[in-house]
Amino acid sequence: MKRFGLIGKNIAYSFSRGYFAQKFKDLGLESHSYENFDLPSITAFPELIKSNPDLKGLNVTIPYKQEIIPLLDDLHPEAEAIGAVNTIAFVEGKTMGYNTDIIGFRDSLKPLLRPTDQAALVLGSGGASKAVCHVLDSLGIRFEMVSRKPGPDQYSYQDLTDGVLGQYQILINCTPLGTHPRIEAAPDLRYEALDSSHLLYDLVYNPPLTRFLKLGLQQGSRIKNGHEMLELQAEASWGIWNS
Incomplete structure (x- = not known):
């Protein structure tokens, strides 16, 4: 199973979960899933990663686009210049932050x-x-x-x-x-x-x-x-x- 998801706070309304669920269905990707991870605090992020080692990618939304940065292993230069991250990729066991809002x-x-x-x-x-x-x-x-x-x-x-x-x-x-x-x-x-x-x-x-x-x-x-x-x-x- 390839798991993806969204981290944020009070995100039951999330656009991303519905969008990717439909995308996976359209592409016949039955081995893919996308879920919401509603975190009460960004301090819960390390435990989330530790408890879900099969995660392949995450999106980040309000209010954690800036708070997530110190918890990541590396940043794409554009995300670093902006000071905000909305996408996380897992590369060889490390977290890499990007900004696709741009x-x-x-x-x-x-x-x-x-x-x-x-x-x-x-x-x-x-x-x-x-x-x-x-x-x-x-x-x-x-x-x-x-x-x-x-x-x-x-x-x-x-x-x-x-x-x-x-x-x-x-x-x-x-x-x-x-x-x-x-x-x-x-x-x-x-x-x-x-x-x-x-x-x-x-x-x-x-x-x-x-x-x-x-x-x-x-x-x-x-x-x-x-x-x-x-x-x-x-x-x-x-x-x-x-x-």
Whole structure:
């Protein structure tokens, strides 16, 4: 049996388990399985590995994309540069961390971009935002981060006046706000200041139309949820595990 899985916290809603279960079925891989490992703390990770020596690969989700790094044997250079891991491969008994969120976000964002899309606001400063910022930088898109507890050179949500929102064409929600079951939540923005020049990208995929996206759509903004990003990053993980 070739076992794969996802580590995170409160991950019963997981996209990955359903995606890979269907993939294995479609490919006739009856010897493959994918399961959730819901860890109360990242300190449980070493025991998980020790107790499951037949694991071939893992995905990592909120809130452990950064916390997992000190517990890994090695990092791919891109994951090291970003400071976040969402994929683990087992190579000759050692754990190697990768970040395939880069591929998922980049390849789902690029077809949406207009020549006028020159600046972005990244809402949230957790592990998912690390890959987003890396991609924006690689595409030459200027960006600022927005946080409830802003650090140096970051905006607070109170800083996002109509004038500020007018300077940034792309707004990317990297927070869990709006995901099931708290679907009524959304980043605290003046949505009435948005218009058709804006692109709202939500890493949340469940529900498909989050309140963040719905409010943008009402202003005529372009919208995109995180479903395609998840599919693309999952396929990239699969490629790593089979390389």
